[in-house]
Amino acid sequence: MLLHADKKFEKFEDVTPKILKDANVKLLLCDLDNTLRLHSEKEPADELAKWISDCKKAGIMIVIISNNGRKKMMQRFCEPIDVPCVWWAKKPLSSKLTAAMDKYHFRPEQTVMLGDKWHTDVLAAKFAGVRAWKVEPRKAVI
Numbered sequence: 382m383l384l385h386a387d388k389k390f391e392k393f394e395d396v397t398p399k400i401l402k403d404a405n406v407k408l409l410l411c412d413l414d415n416t417l418r419l420h421s422e423k424e425p426a427d428e429l430a431k432w433i434s435d436c437k438k439a440g441i442m443i444v445i446i447s448n449n450g451r452k453k454m455m456q457r458f459c460e461p462i463d464v465p466c467v468w469w470a471k472k473p474l475s476s477k478l479t480a481a482m483d484k485y486h487f488r489p490e491q492t493v494m495l496g497d498k499w500h501t502d503v504l505a506a507k508f509a510g511v512r513a514w515k516v517e518p519r520k521a522v523i
């Protein structure tokens with residue numbers, strides 16, 4: 382069941398701090414493009430900043446793990462929300478997920494990978510031995 386998501390949500394806002402706490406999630410690894418933002422968004426949207434802040438207040442650490450290789454763009458995006466980011470992660474390889482758990486001292490059972498793609502995010506979670514939570518690819522609100 383390599384491509385089986387442990388939970389599915391429509392969008393990141395539905396992954397509430399309460400849901401995370403109830404599931405004993407201490408480290409939330411997040412994909413960026415089409416999970417936390419539209420690919421075209423240059424700055425964090427208000428709803429993203431609020432969600433990040435609410436999760437942090439609930440004691441949950443968030444690390445962005447993206448296959449996007451544009452380091453400067455990612456640093457600029459992540460700085461105002463004060464979230465560590467890993468670029469060019471090469472998911473479905475799990476090395477960057479495991480490195481983040483090691484760096485911040487969390488165990489796989491305390492960790493979730495949240496993302497929109499089966500063959501990168503979900504698969505990387507499985508290889509890393511963490512839960513895979515899936516969102517629908519983000520769509521522009523018209």
Ligand SMILES: [Mg+2]
Pocket residue numbers: 412413414415416496497498
């Ligand atoms: Mg994505």
